[in-house]
Amino acid sequence: MTRTLAFVALVLLAALPARAEDPFRDGEKAFQKAREMLQQKYVDDKVTDDKLWRAATAGLLHGVGSGKWDKLLSPSELQALQADLVGEVVGLGLHISGDPDAGIVNVDFVVPGSGAERAGMQVGDKILKIDGKALKGVSEDEAARSMRGKAGTSVTLTILRDTAIITRTIKRAAFNIDPVVTMTLPGGAALLQVRMFTGKTPGLMKPALEKLKRSGMKALVVDLRGNEGGSYDSMLECAGMLVPKGSVVVTEVHRGGKVDDKRTTTEPVVSVPMAVLVDGHTASGAEILAGALKQAGARVVGKRTLGKWNAQWLEELDNGWAIKFTIIVFRAPWGASLDGKGLDPDVEVEETPSEFAKAAAIRVGEQRLAADPQLRVAVTLLKLAPSR
Numbered sequence: 001m002t003r004t005l006a007f008v009a010l011v012l013l014a015a016l017p018a019r020a021e022d023p024f025r026d027g028e029k030a031f032q033k034a035r036e037m038l039q040q041k042y043v044d045d046k047v048t049d050d051k052l053w054r055a056a057t058a059g060l061l062h063g064v065g066s067g068k069w070d071k072l073l074s075p076s077e078l079q080a081l082q083a084d085l086v087g088e089v090v091g092l093g094l095h096i097s098g099d100p101d102a103g104i105v106n107v108d109f110v111v112p113g114s115g116a117e118r119a120g121m122q123v124g125d126k127i128l129k130i131d132g133k134a135l136k137g138v139s140e141d142e143a144a145r146s147m148r149g150k151a152g153t154s155v156t157l158t159i160l161r162d163t164a165i166i167t168r169t170i171k172r173a174a175f176n177i178d179p180v181v182t183m184t185l186p187g188g189a190a191l192l193q194v195r196m197f198t199g200k201t202p203g204l205m206k207p208a209l210e211k212l213k214r215s216g217m218k219a220l221v222v223d224l225r226g227n228e229g230g231s232y233d234s235m236l237e238c239a240g241m242l243v244p245k246g247s248v249v250v251t252e253v254h255r256g257g258k259v260d261d262k263r264t265t266t267e268p269v270v271s272v273p274m275a276v277l278v279d280g281h282t283a284s285g286a287e288i289l290a291g292a293l294k295q296a297g298a299r300v301v302g303k304r305t306l307g308k309w310n311a312q313w314l315e316e317l318d319n320g321w322a323i324k325f326t327i328i329v330f331r332a333p334w335g336a337s338l339d340g341k342g343l344d345p346d347v348e349v350e351e352t353p354s355e356f357a358k359a360a361a362i363r364v365g366e367q368r369l370a371a372d373p374q375l376r377v378a379v380t381l382l383k384l385a386p387s388r
Contacts, residue, residue: 031056061325069312075320080148085231086199090174091148092116092155095226096127097281097353098140104128104160105135105143108353109226109360111175119170122161123357129158148172180204182211185365188218189379193360194238197230197285202237209241209269219273219382221375222293225302225356229284232311239289240264242274243296250288251331259331274298275378278345279356283308287343288330295333300345301378307342347381349374 024030035056038047054072061070073081083089093114097106105127110117128135130146138146147155149172156169179201181193190212194201212220222242229235239249245267252260276290276298283306294300309330316322329339351374359372369376 057321057323061323064325069308069310070325071323073314073322073324076148077145078314078316078320078322080145081314081324084196084198089148089177090151090172091144092121092170092172093175094121094147095357096140096144098135098138098143100135100137100139103134103136103138105130105138105140106353109357111177114175115170115173119168121157121159121168121170123361124161124354126160127157128160128165131156132158178204180208182208183363183365183368184212184215184217185221185369185375185379187379188216189221189382190215190217190219191221191223191365191368191375193223194227194286194289196227197232197234197238199231199234201231201234202241205238206241206269213270217270217272219275219379220270221275221277221378221382222289222298223277223375224282224286224290225277225279225374226281226353227283227286228281228306229286229308232285235285235289236262236264239292240266241269242289243268243292244271247292247296248333249292250333251335253329253331255327273382275381276300277374277378278302278305278343279351279353279374280304280306281353282306282343284311287338291332291338291343294343294346299347299378299381300343301347301349301381302345302351302374303348304344305342307338307340309337309339347377349377 035052038052058072061072064070093111093116094107095109095111097108098104099106107121107123107125107127110121110123127143130143135143149155151173152171154169154171156167159166159168177195179194179196179198181195183191185191192205192208192212194205236249243249243264245264247264248261249264250262252262254260274293274297276293278287278290278300279302282290287305287307287309290300290305310326311328311330312324313327314322314324329337331337332343351372356372356374359368359375362368362371369379
């Protein structure tokens with residue numbers, strides 16, 4: 001009878017989430033008791049100390065607050081993150097977007113010169129399996145991690161292309177992603193695409209802007225679509241090249257509510273009318289830069305940004321793992337709190353990731369403008385659209 005009542009109580013309680021404000025008294029003692037019970041009585045008798053300590057550490061990060069960005073990183077995840085920050089990646093060379101419910105990963109971009117390009121991967125391919133594993137319920141991050149690994153090892157992808165199911169075995173290799181791409185456009189406009197903020201981005205961006213300036217550029221479209229951020233310090237340095245000296249780029253909100261305005265300290269490299277392109281993958285430092293440009297008078301075109309207006313501290317642990325946890329929340333220069341909300345464009349324009357990827361591969365300005373509706377609207381807003 002007691003077991004039956006206990007089972008019923010647990011079923012009922014399972015529907016009620018724990019209230020964060022309920023005090024957890026004698027927490028250390030309660031934790032040790034729970035750990036002992038799991039080791040002694042849990043249905044899986046192979047629960048190890050390693051698994052419990054890992055879960056406990058991950059639980060600490062999940063329980064402190066935002067949860068979504070605070071994570072325990074394995075050694076391989078830490079290595080991948082560090083590689084991203086310097087712009088050097090070992091993988092296949094695919095930019096993807098996931099649909100865990102449908103069990104599909106979409107190929108949005110194929111990095112030139114990568115193993116994926118050599119294997120014939122195409123924008124629009126739909127990945128159904130990775131090394132024979134179906135992707136139902138697999139997040140975009142998990143799928144991306146599965147494609148990374150040690151250089152020289154291979155991954156087999158099962159792909160839906162149009163109506164055909166095909167497979168491609170691709171060797172992982174190191175490749176660099178060029179974080180800065182420029183292009184001149186008809187009518188005196190220019191395009192500056194910033195794909196990510198790495199330690200290399202400012203050093204590449206400055207000469208690129210100077211070259212555009214010498215070419216007689218009259219207006220600039222800053223393309224931050226697909227830019228998921230990266231190095232915060234690199235982003236601040238890049239902002240100084242685009243907005244007036246002394247401008248507030250972002251306001252940092254620290255522990256205890258302390259605020260700090262981050263201002264540019266250098267004269268901008270260019271001072272021309274600007275527009276900014278953003279989408280749902282524009283995140284973190286890229287959102288911040290878009291906000292700073294908006295405050296400086298640029299028009300924002302595209303779709304609402306991701307809404308990651310916060311920064312994490314990365315601390316390596318003694319066992320090779322690492323913890324990543326939030327230490328700053330950001331506010332836009334005009335005081336708005338956009339964390340979890342994102343930056344809304346001034347002009348919303350639809351464009352699918354596949355359409356953007358196909359347009360981004362075009363290197364002729366007039367053709368690029370014709371294939372990219374968001375870019376076309378941005379140039380129109382700058383009153384530099386080519387006459388028809």
